[in-house]
Amino acid sequence: MLHENITALSDSNPHEVGEATVRPTPVRSLLTDDVEEIFRFAIRELARGRVALATLVEIRGGAARALGSHVVIAADGRFCGYVSGGCIEAAIAFEALDALSEDKDREVKYGEGSSFFDIVLPCGGGITVSIHVLRDAQVLSQVLTELGHRRSAGLRYSRSLKQLEMVEPPERAGCVDGGFETIYRPRTRVVISGQSVEAERVAAISNSSGYEVVTHTKRERDLPDIDQYTAVVLLHHDLDAEQAVLHAALRSNAFYIGALGSTRTHRKRVDRLDSSGFSKAQIRRIKAPIGVFGPTRDANSLGLSVLADVAATRLSIYA
Structure with missing residues (x-):
């Protein structure tokens, strides 16, 4: 069902139809779940246009990825990263393109507890994804710098302020005082x-x-x-x-x-x-x-x- 929905949308051209605008068709650009590659992709695309950062902030039951996993979506529909086993990233990209069009962050649920009854996660659980419209690449560059020096880094996304900032690395990714904090550790x-x-x-x-x-x-x-x-x-x-x-x-x-x-x-x-x-x-x-x-x-x-x-x-x- 998800494939059919995406296919139907992909048959449209990215031009105005009446008063509505059809979004670009999401296309995976890089096959990676490495955070350094994902952030470099975001930084490159920010130099060309607008970018959204999707983050896995809640898991209900089982899930294929860990809390704090990311997908980055460029304004032309290209994306990379994973917050699932690959089954909903295109759907997340559609949501991110809408967020970019409205210039407004959003939060979306999939699987258990979601209003998208036609999107079922193979693991049988549910996830919540926060989509943040990136304003600049500074915090992502700072994370890469810390990792390059073999130091852990932390980011905090404030849901109320719609803001992403550097923080002391938490022990693990999760919700803290109304925000979501993620830790990034150097590669092995x-x-x-x-x-x-x-x-x-x-x-x-x-x-x-x-x-x-x-x-x-x-x-x-x-x-x-x-x-x-x-x-x-x-x-x-x-x-x-x-x-x-x-x-x-x-x-x-x-x-x-x-x-x-x-x-x-x-x-x-x-x-x-x-x-x-x-x-x-x-x-x-x-x-x-x-x-x-x-x-x-x-x-x-x-x-x-x-x-x-x-x-x-x-x-x-x-x-």
């Missing part, structure tokens, strides 16, 4: 220590997953930067070769530390770390044997196992 950095086919496979899968990849070999003296959004992956077949990066990781606030090797190898690793003065709590941070399934006998399987473990660990901490 994966530090890969090792010089092997396993290291190459993990690097390749990390890159394709949109992670920031930093490789390190035992010949390099400078240690990589490790912050709380960093996963450290040690893929050596020699405990001596991993020592420098492992020690640095244990002294850091990396959210994940994983090391290649059997259970027997890890016992030797633990003994060495204990004799070097590391505490039991520090040593327990190491995931060894590395990955979510194993043992693996090929580099591709190991890479998938490691990256699945990294993604699951980050999600459990920053959900």
